[in-house]
Amino acid sequence: NNIKFSGAGLDSYEAYLPENINYKGTNISFVAASDRHGQYNNTQPFLNAGYKKMGFANADVHDIDLIIDSLYEFSDLNVVELHSGYEYSQTPPAGDRTTTEYESYNPFLNVPMEADMEFRHELADHRNVDLIVAHHPHVLQGVEFYNNTLIVHSLGNFIFDSNFPETFSSMLFYANVENDIFTEYEFKPIFIDHYVTKPATGELGKQILDYVANLSKDMDTTVSVNKYGNAQLD
Numbered sequence: 479n480n481i482k483f484s485g486a487g488l489d490s491y492e493a494y495l496p497e498n499i500n501y502k503g504t505n506i507s508f509v510a511a512s513d514r515h516g517q518y519n520n521t522q523p524f525l526n527a528g529y530k531k532m533g534f535a536n537a538d539v540h541d542i543d544l545i546i547d548s549l550y551e552f553s554d555l556n557v558v559e560l561h562s563g564y565e566y567s568q569t570p571p572a573g574d575r576t577t578t579e580y581e582s583y584n585p586f587l588n589v590p591m592e593a594d595m596e597f598r599h600e601l602a603d604h605r606n607v608d609l610i611v612a613h614h615p616h617v618l619q620g621v622e623f624y625n626n627t628l629i630v631h632s633l634g635n636f637i638f639d640s641n642f643p644e645t646f647s648s649m650l651f652y653a654n655v656e657n658d659i660f661t662e663y664e665f666k667p668i669f670i671d672h673y674v675t676k677p678a679t680g681e682l683g684k685q686i687l688d689y690v691a692n693l694s695k696d697m698d699t700t701v702s703v704n705k706y707g708n709a710q711l712d
Contacts (some may be wrong), residue, residue, distance in 0.1 A: 485510025485559065486527070486534040493527035493535040494545050498553065504658050507553040509545050512561035513537040513597075514614075537562055539600045546606050554658040558601055560612040563594050563632060566644065567615055568693065570594040570631045594631075595622075602627035608660060609653060616645045618686070620693030621665075621701065621711070628653075628663060628711070635670055646670040647678070647686045649709075665690065665701070665709040 484497035496507040512534045515526035527533035535541070537560055546556055563570060594612070601607055602625045610629045619632035634648030652664040667678035667686035678686055687709040691701040703709045 483510075484508050484535075485512065485561075486532075488527075488532045489530055490527040490533075490535070493533060494541065496545060496549065496553075496556075501655055504554045504655050505552065506555045506557060506655070507549050508557045508559060509535075509542060510559040510561075511535040511537040511542060514561060534561075537597070539597065542601060543604055546604050550606060553606075555608045555655065555660065556606050557609045557611065558607055560598070560610065561614050562597070562612055563614040563619075565615055566617055566642070568617060568619060569696075570598070570612075570619060598629050598631075599624055602629060611651065616640050616642075618647060618649065618690055618693070620690060620695075620697050621663075621699055622694065622697040623699045623711070628660070636668070636675055638670075639673060640670070647689070648675075649686065649690065663711045 482497045482499065484495065485493065487493040487495065496509045499506050499508070513536070515536055516522060516524050517526075525533050526536040542558060549556055598610055598612065601610055607627055610627060611633070612629070612631055613633060615632040616635050616638065617632065618634040621631065622629045630651055633651055635645050636648060638645070646669055648668050648670065650666045650668060652666070653660050654662045665687060667683040668675055669678040669682060669686070677683070684703060684705070687701070687703040691703055691709065694701045699711070701709050701711055
């Protein structure tokens with residue numbers, strides 16, 4: 479259906495290939511990877527791609543760095559998309575990424591299980607990573623400026639069948655591109671109403687973004703929320 483994608487393929491070479499999009503003369507590369515391969519607790523079949531084995535690109539810093547390095551003379555902006563994180567946790571936990579996790583819903587979850595922030599910081603330390611967007615928690619998390627790179631830790635849901643109230647509040651993310659750089663970032667709140675995605679307006683929209691702003695403040699990142707229900711990074 480000619481849907482552009484990255485992060486999966488018939489073998490590891492194809493899985494790590496970036497998807498390239500030219501936007502107003504700016505060449506943007508999207509590199510996608512996932513850390514849910516099953517290997518940390520020997521769950522089989524392993525889902526990551528390999529030699530003559532279909533699957534997704536494994537979220538490994540070394541491998542992603544190699545891909546980013548190969549784009550040095552080809553791409554103006556590089557976006558890393560990660561399927562990672564701990565489900566239903568409001569903050570990206572730190573700790574041992576190899577720990578087996580039990581992802582049943584717990585509204586009081588605050589036990590560190592994975593070194594998500596450290597992993598994303600390692601990626602942001604690469605000179606050619608311009609933006610990191612993660613998903614998997616199904617709930618909103620904060621955004622963080624680290625080493626001049628924006629990390630969006632979780633946008634929540636968009637189209638998914640989660641039925642916990644905490645998963646209904648989400649947001650859309652917009653990045654403006656001018657002269658081969660990201661110049662500004664904007665967030666718009668949405669709400670999942672009986673599995674239908676709708677704009678979150680009025681006080682509901684403002685409360686959603688205020689919540690994200692508070693989480694982001696804890697990561698030394700300021701998000702400005704206006705009365706019209708939109709938010710921008712300062």
